[in-house]
C-alpha cells in the first residue's frame with residue numbers, strides 16, 4: 001500500500017496542474033472575467049474592482065448517446081473584440097440603448113479521436129456579463145441530447161436573496177421569498193441577491209430559444225448550478241449543430257436601482273426579425289375581465305355570461321369615450337363551461353358563444369376607433385391549440401384585431417402531447433417543448449400582424465427585441481390574486497419586490513388601476529392591499545407596453561378625477577431613472593414620455609409609511625413644469641383609510657426637491673408637464 005501512495009505522490013509531483021488562463025475586462029475596467037482550462041476542464045470566474053463575485057465555476061455538458069463535453073479540452077484559440085453601438089428600441093423603457101462590451105471567444109478542441117469543438121463566448125459589460133456555449137457544425141457531432149448543463153455560479157457568501165421556487169404546480173405565481181442564499185433549493189430566475197458589502201447581483205438568461213428554461217439549483221454551500229426543465233423522457237434539450245445556448249447572465253450593481261436600468265438582457269438578444277414594424281403600437285386597454293375575477297359575471301355561458309354582445313359594446317363605448325386602444329373580451333368562445341381551469345379543456349378558438357356576435361362586435365369596435373383584443377385561453381392543451389391556431393390568428397386578423405392575450409392555465413407539468421405511437425407525454429410549462437411552442441406562436445402572430453400578451457407563459461428573456469410584437473406577459477402573481485387569492489391576495493411588499501426580480505426581465509401585464517379597492521358585494525373576503533394613490537403609481541413602476549385599466553367602467557365613471565391619470569399616463573418611454581430603491585421596501589421611478597416632454601413619477605412603499613426626498617434634477621434646466629400630484633392624504637392608511645387621496649398642482653423646476661409622503665402601502669403618482677416657454 002505504501003508503495004502505491006509513493007507512486008501517486010511522485011506522479012502528482014511530476015505532472016503539475018496545467019492551467020491556461022485568459023481574462024477579459026469590461027470597457028470601463030470594472031468587471032473582469034477569467035476563463036481557465038485546468039487539466040483540460042473549463043472554468044470561469046468573475047471579479048468586480050478586484051473583488052471576487054463568482055469563484056471558480058465549472059462549464060460543460062453531459063450528453064446522451066455521446067461522450068460528455070466537460071473535460072479533455074485544449075485551447076484552439078482565444079480572441080477578444082471591442083463593441084460599442086447604440087440602437088433604437090421600437091418601444092420600451094428607454095429609446096436609445098447603448099450596447100458597450102468586450103467580448104472574449106474561447107474555442108476549445110477535445111483531445112482524443114473525436115476532436116469535437118466547442119466555444120464559450122463571454123460578453124462583459126460595466127454592469128454585468130453574459131456567456132453562452134456554441135457548438136459549430138463538425139464531423140463528429142451532429143444530433144445532440146443534453147442531459148445536463150454543468151454551468152455553475154459559485155457565489156462568494158451567504159447573500160441575502162429574493163426568489164421563487166422552481167418545479168411548483170403554480171409555475172411562477174408565488175410570492176417572493178427573502179432568505180439567505182443557503183436556504184434555497186432550486187429557484188427560478190431572475191434570482192436577485194445582495195452581498196454583505198451591499199452589492200446587488202441578479203442571475204437570469206437572455207435569448208431563450210430552442211432550449212429549455214434554466215433554473216438554479218444550490219448544489220453545495222453557496223454554489224448554484226444550471227438546472228434545465230427536462231422533457232418527459234429525461235432529456236433536457238434536443239438540438240443539433242450548429243447550436244448556441246441562451247446567454248447565462250449576471251447583472252451587477254452598487255445599488256438595486258442599477259439593476260432596473262441595466263439593458264444587458266436586451267443587448268444580448270438579436271435585433272428585430274420583423275422588417276415592417278409600422279403596425280406595432282404600444283397602447284392601453286380595458287376589458288371584460290375584472291368582472292369575472294370578482295365573480296360579478298362568468299366566463300362560461302348562462303345568465304351571468306360576461307362576454308355578451310351588449311356588454312362588449314358597453315366597454316367599447318367606454319373605451320372610445322376615454323381614448324383606449326383595445327377592448328379585451330374573455331369568455332367569448334366555446335369551451336368555458338365547466339372546469340375550464342382543469343387542464344386539457346377543449347376550447348374552440350373560432351366559435352363564439354351564441355350571445356356573442358364576434359364579427360359584429362369587432363366591426364362595432366372599428367367603427368368607434370377601437371379594436372377588439374382577442375383572447376386564447378388554451379388551458380395548457382397545446383395539441384388542441386396548435387391544431388387551431390393558424391385559423392384562429394387568421395380570423396382575428398380578418399376582423400381587424402391587433403392584439404391577442406394568450407393563456408396557459410394548467411398545472412406545471414400537465415401539458416400533453418402525443419408521440420408518433422400515440423403515447424401521451426406530460427411536459428413542463430417551461431421545458432423546451434413549451435419554449436418552442438411559444439416561438440411558433442410569436443412567429444405566427446407576427447405573420448398576422450398581431451401583438452401578444454402572454455399569460456402563464458415562459459419567463460421573458462428579452463426576446464421582445466427580436467420579436468417586438470411580443471409585447472408583454474404575466475409570469476408572476478398579478479392583480480387577479482387580489483380578487484380571489486385565498487391567502488388574502490398580494491401583500492403590500494409584493495409590488496415593491498417585483499421591480500427587482502420579475503420586472504428585470506421585461507414588461508409585466510400586472511393589470512393595475514383598480515379604483516374601487518373593495519368589492520364586498522361579490523367577494524367580501526378580498527380587497528386591493530394598497531391605497532388608491534399606490535394603484536396609480538403602479539402605472540409608472542410596472543412597465544408594460546400594453547397596459548390595462550383593469551377596473552369596471554362604472555367604477556371609473558365614479559372616480560373620474562383619479563381616472564384622468566390612468567388615461568394620461570403613457571406606456572412607451574424615452575428615458576427611465578430610478579430615484580429611490582430598496583428591495584421589498586420602496587421604489588421611486590421617473591420616466592419620460594416617448595411622445596412629449598412630459599415626465600411621470602411613481603413611488604410606492606410596502607406596509608411601512610415613508611418620507612422620501614425626490615430631487616427633480618431629471619427635469620430640463622431652465623424650464624418650469626406643472627406637477628399634477630396624486631398623493632396619499634394625510635390620514636391615508638392602506639387598512640383603514642385607503643381612499644384618502646389628494647390631487648393637487650404645483651409649479652416646479654429642476655432645482656427643487658419634492659418630499660414624497662407615502663402612507664402605509666401607499667404611493668404617489670405625478671405628471672410633470674412643461675409650461676410653454
Ligand code: NOJ
Pocket residue numbers: 289330377407409455456474480
Ligand atoms: C389567468 C390569467 O392570468 C387571467 O388574466 C385570465 O383572465 C384567466 N387565466 C382566464 O384566461
